Amino acid sequence: MGPQTPQAAMVIGYSTTIVFLIGLCFLWAARNHGLWRRQAFWLAGPFICAGIGGAFLTVPAILPGLWSLRIGSFFLIFAYGMGWQAIRVCTKQPPELLSALLPSAGSLALSIFDHATGLVHVAGSYMDVTLLSYFNARAAYDVNRRRNDEPSAISALFWVLALSAAFMAIRIPVLPWLPAPLGPRPTALWSVIVFNMQAMGEVLLVTFFLIVLPRDRALAQSQLLALRDPLTGVSNRRAFDEWTARQRNETSEIAVLAIDLDRFKAINDCHGHALGDRIIRLAAAIVLRHIHGHDAVYRIGGEEFVVILTPANELRAHLIAESIRADFAREAAVMDGIAIGATLSVGIARAESTSPTAVNGLMEDADTALYTAKHAGRNRIAYA
Numbered sequence: 001m002g003p004q005t006p007q008a009a010m011v012i013g014y015s016t017t018i019v020f021l022i023g024l025c026f027l028w029a030a031r032n033h034g035l036w037r038r039q040a041f042w043l044a045g046p047f048i049c050a051g052i053g054g055a056f057l058t059v060p061a062i063l064p065g066l067w068s069l070r071i072g073s074f075f076l077i078f079a080y081g082m083g084w085q086a087i088r089v090c091t092k093q094p095p096e097l098l099s100a101l102l103p104s105a106g107s108l109a110l111s112i113f114d115h116a117t118g119l120v121h122v123a124g125s126y127m128d129v130t131l132l133s134y135f136n137a138r139a140a141y142d143v144n145r146r147r148n149d150e151p152s153a154i155s156a157l158f159w160v161l162a163l164s165a166a167f168m169a170i171r172i173p174v175l176p177w178l179p180a181p182l183g184p185r186p187t188a189l190w191s192v193i194v195f196n197m198q199a200m201g202e203v204l205l206v207t208f209f210l211i212v213l214p215r216d217r218a219l220a221q222s223q224l225l226a227l228r229d230p231l232t233g234v235s236n237r238r239a240f241d242e243w244t245a246r247q248r249n250e251t252s253e254i255a256v257l258a259i260d261l262d263r264f265k266a267i268n269d270c271h272g273h274a275l276g277d278r279i280i281r282l283a284a285a286i287v288l289r290h291i292h293g294h295d296a297v298y299r300i301g302g303e304e305f306v307v308i309l310t311p312a313n314e315l316r317a318h319l320i321a322e323s324i325r326a327d328f329a330r331e332a333a334v335m336d337g338i339a340i341g342a343t344l345s346v347g348i349a350r351a352e353s354t355s356p357t358a359v360n361g362l363m364e365d366a367d368t369a370l371y372t373a374k375h376a377g378r379n380r381i382a383y384a
Contacts, residue, residue, distance in 0.1 A: 023048070066111075082100060087161075107127050140165055153212045178191065232283075256306060260374070261279065271340065283305065290320050321348055328342070329342075344379070346382070369383055
């Protein structure tokens, strides 16, 4: 990077100040939104490095010769690497500090032979731009790996990083003709402004999404908890109602199993609610053991469960229902050395459609079959 004009130095100085202010705001927000614990170093690192780099570039007289420009460029590149590490930490991935430090140090080592002109200077510019694009691309890749496990903010963060990586990569073919800091030619004010606008825009957007991410996580977690039965961990009645409302007319075999624990009130009264809760959890665990794929189980009442099997022909529905019934009868026969003899009954209904009307009709049919099983002596399966 060549000597700075007064106007360029002023723009870089302003950017340095803004970076520090953004960093302070981000750290304050992180501390108030649960990002702070054991993460302060990683969150502060990019802003500290960018601030130090900007200071050296703004005041080249700090060190003799080109050393201020070399050190400043190193810290700016390393700031991107540290930004990548901060993103990894915020997305619950282990940091890879050496993966950011060693390439940045390589750029600094090459700059020692850079005298602001010649092939080494051009090669150094290529290396710097490549590293900036690489750090953004790696951050985008790591974020993309978490997109299925994280809330919507993570997708927006991915696109910010991917576009930033692309912006830097498209400079490579025309790099020899671009002025610093975009390329190896003498610094021009417009190039400093473009570089700073891109960098500041990325910093602002990435910072915003990293601040929003914990809120999105908390919201997603609260929504998940609202749809989960706290005792068994399976989906609850609200989740079942939402699933029913989302169904569309499709030609697909579906089976509904209505499951109810036999004489559960008597067991509760005789052995206490603590053991009763264990029996309910056992029933849920046994159901989960036998379903897979797109199947689902919902606890819709105290001792009532609904199992949705898709796809499910008559044989599969029967085999799963019978396995659940038999396993529960065996495993709930004796608990803590006490003869419990708990059993369950199952009502089965099947259809070829998954519309809301069809599902509601299936539920009524499965309930009717369940009561048939109860009246026939319990601990059995009945069909609609």
